[in-house]
Amino acid sequence: MNDLRIGFLGLGNVGGKLAGSLLRHHVDLTVRDLNSDLVAGFVAQGAHSAPSPKAMAERVDFLITCLPSPAATRAVLEGPEGVIAGLTPGKVWLEMSTTDQSEVIRLGALIAAKGGQAMDCPVSGGCHRAATGNIAIFAGGARETFEKVLPVLMILGRQILHTGPLGSASKLKVVTNYLCTVHLAALAEALTVCKVAGLDMNTAYEAIRISSGNSFVHETESQVILNGSRDIGFTMDLVIKDVGLFDQLAQELKVPLEISPLVLDIFKDGQRRYGPREHSPNIIKRLEEPCQVRVLGAGFPAEMADDEPEADGYEIIPKGRSQ
Numbered sequence: 001m002n003d004l005r006i007g008f009l010g011l012g013n014v015g016g017k018l019a020g021s022l023l024r025h026h027v028d029l030t031v032r033d034l035n036s037d038l039v040a041g042f043v044a045q046g047a048h049s050a051p052s053p054k055a056m057a058e059r060v061d062f063l064i065t066c067l068p069s070p071a072a073t074r075a076v077l078e079g080p081e082g083v084i085a086g087l088t089p090g091k092v093w094l095e096m097s098t099t100d101q102s103e104v105i106r107l108g109a110l111i112a113a114k115g116g117q118a119m120d121c122p123v124s125g126g127c128h129r130a131a132t133g134n135i136a137i138f139a140g141g142a143r144e145t146f147e148k149v150l151p152v153l154m155i156l157g158r159q160i161l162h163t164g165p166l167g168s169a170s171k172l173k174v175v176t177n178y179l180c181t182v183h184l185a186a187l188a189e190a191l192t193v194c195k196v197a198g199l200d201m202n203t204a205y206e207a208i209r210i211s212s213g214n215s216f217v218h219e220t221e222s223q224v225i226l227n228g229s230r231d232i233g234f235t236m237d238l239v240i241k242d243v244g245l246f247d248q249l250a251q252e253l254k255v256p257l258e259i260s261p262l263v264l265d266i267f268k269d270g271q272r273r274y275g276p277r278e279h280s281p282n283i284i285k286r287l288e289e290p291c292q293v294r295v296l297g298a299g300f301p302a303e304m305a306d307d308e309p310e311a312d313g314y315e316i317i318p319k320g321r322s323q
Helices: 015-024 034-042 055-059 070-078 103-115 127-132 145-158 168-196 202-209 216-227 235-250 261-276 281-293
Strands: 004-009 028-032 062-065 091-096 117-120 135-140 157-164 315-316
Touching: 004 055, 015 028, 015 034, 015 127, 028 034, 028 055, 028 202, 055 062, 055 261, 062 070, 070 103, 091 103, 091 145, 103 117, 103 168, 117 145, 117 168, 127 135, 135 168, 145 157, 157 168, 168 202, 168 216, 168 235, 168 261, 168 281, 202 216, 216 261, 216 281, 235 261, 235 281, 261 281
Parallel strands: 004 028, 004 062, 062 091, 091 117, 135 157, 157 315
Antiparallel strands: 117 135
């Protein structure tokens, strides 16, 4: 891996932690972000910087994008100084953003036209697991390309799932983010009812955790809700983007959903009230305010931290399928 050159575009909440895993493993890393302070921090730790996405593409073997929207990815790839302008045959683009599957397929075709390969590789599991390299990764694209990039994915994450052709990983990612959002909205209601009912909130947390009502979202986001920080590293506007992508996919497929439009409306209302960059778990404020309560416990962390040591990544093989 030491002779492999990787470029990373987007050093935000998730991207910065993923790029940090590459640095920990002494990968030849080139970074770029609109925030020059973030870039400087990586350069101080041994990374290179690039004056443009085009210059980065000319220097590296693999290019990773982890950006907040499909529009941001388009700008980075297709601009006059974009990745595609500097691409040469044999190079691989990994889209690790949560994005529109039709857009990743369109951009993948442009990459292929330049002799490159494309994979969509979104991650799931939270910023705290991205920081330790223990996050899960979905990977969509040709099996040959997947095997080429698997050593890199095994540094970035722990459980790696090849989901099928390009675009399949992005479909699954918006499905899982939709489910996460439904769980968060339901937990906001459940925790507020517990508070108004006069229950001890630490006891309520444990009751849910050991019950059939438990979820990954409860074990993470409920903790920062009860702490009061509400900081899970995710914001209202990103929830709306992700659930909107899921809802759009369902509409294209003519699946008559009922819960998804409701959840989307809940978070759009939260964004109107509290702003697009408000922490997403503060959706509970929509219930706290009319009930005149604060849903808090004692001893919960302000931010989640992964308490598992970093472990080697490995491929997940779906049941009924041989490797």
